[in-house]
């Protein structure tokens with residue numbers, strides 16, 4: 300019997316309760332105060348139920364009447380995006396027309412978050428393109444699908460992968476921090492030292508901000524707080540000399556990481572750039588990180604670009620994300636400057652620094668971690684359902700041209716046939732070379748299948764029995780009659796072999812893997828071994844073996 304599970308979440312995640320089984324696959328509604336309902340069926344029902352019934356990670360705030368899933372960061376942007384999802388209620392798939400207005404909302408939300416116009420424009424273009432090209436996933440609402448597309452594009456926009464700190468292979472790693480006045484450089488020095496100490500690295504701070512005496516005191520106090528030595532020479536020495544001497548001392552003490560604090564300016568000026576260039580030349584840093592204030596939005600992104608052109612930086616640290624930041628900087632820095640954000644600061648304490656994870660940030664912005672994992676699960680369940688459906692069809696000898704086309708198309712899209720085959724126990728012998736071979740032939744076969752009638756696709760024996768039909772398909776597809784016959788043969792061969800293999804597996808015989816792998820080569824060279832006499836007249840150039848398997852099918 301089919302396993303079914305229904306999960307309804309109403310007043311709180313902990314309040315999840317099971318209700319009697321219902322035959323739908325899944326539904327999850329996005330409302331301001333949502334009740335989340337999932338109805339899952341198939342072999343995955345119970346497993347998906349367990350996964351979905353675990354507490355929702357994105358849920359931070361609750362109302363008496365329901366559950367509110369909202370990111371505390373970039374609240375305005377999150378709210379702006381919400382109105383886009385709401386406009387898609389009731390549509391059954393995403394089209395160019397019905398996403399036009401939600402896209403305008405998303406664009407507006409990005410601009411209000413202080414994302415620059417060109418970045419917003421290219422973001423909208425790629426979301427539109429991907430949203431329209433996305434296949435409908437059964438049980439997933441179009442607005443949920445759009446949430447997933449927007450999430451994936453946000454992740455890409457912010458750099459895709461986390462960008463780790465690079466450490467020197469030998470000698471101390473030198474991290475040079477630069478940035479305008481008041482952005483949080485000195486604080487970041489201590490935060491980084493604290494972070495690195497937790498990683499087991501020994502650190503030293505170097506006070507190379509000679510223009511603001513208080514900066515040296517501030518660094519000394521912070522150094523004491525996090526328990527790392529601070530190297531300073533007062534305000535008289537040149538920053539490049541201080542940095543050089545600091546590095547020398549760090550080497551003698553075998554310190555792992557040296558963090559150099561430099562002076563900020565009110566705005567970018569030549570003196571500042573020259574000074575930074577000198578320090579860079581003196582200590583050859585492994586990392587040059589520009590500290591920028593998230594509150595400054597797209598200006599921060601432009602600044603990272605300018606510093607990169609002038610000095611050549613390795614990344615950025617975005618501070619003050621705990622404040623009233625609108626998100627523009629986090630979203631634009633990578634796109635505008637080509638340099639990744641490596642860390643974010645979310646408070647004044649030394650603990651308030653964390654590596655920048657684009658995927659986590661996207662989820663915070665959308666505030667819909669639960670929807671995203673739901674869509675991913677539905678995708679997986681669908682793949683599994685496809686595989687089960689396929690197995691059933693094979694066993695009942697109903698594998699037809701529609702399935703054939705579906706599978707060959709799946710091959711074209713990332714070789715997913717091998718994944719589905721891989722779900723059948725003991726079946727993982729389809730080699731990449733075979734998949735490539737199959738991919739090459741997809742178009743060729745598709746052109747013939749596309750001109751078949753719906754009946755012919757459903758019942759391939761119609762083509763096997765009628766030479767007229769095969770001739771017509773050949774003519775319409777611009778192929779030879781023999782090529783059409785070969786395609787029909789292939790389908791019957793594939794059906795027979797898969798059936799044999801399945802029967803073998805059920806009877807615990809060793810399945811004939813080599814034969815199966817052979818049969819999924821999309822265009823196996825079928826030799827024109829023709830039947831003779833009456834059979835030949837009736838079935839033309841179909842193979843004896845295929846005629847036998849057809850007989851088996853019709854019995």
Ligand SMILES: Nc1nc2c(ncn2[C@@H]2O[C@H](COP(=O)(O)OP(=O)(O)OP(=O)(O)O)[C@@H](O)[C@H]2O)c(=O)[nH]1
Pocket residue numbers: 478479480481482483484485486487508511514562563564618619620621622644645646647651
């Ligand atoms: N809320 C919040 N405040 C921060 C953060 N990082 C730094 N600050 C505060 O911002 C102010 C300026 O920080 P500093 O570290 O002195 O900035 P700076 O870039 O070294 O400044 P100059 O030495 O003048 O160039 C201080 O009050 C910090 O406590 C952050 O992530 N969040």
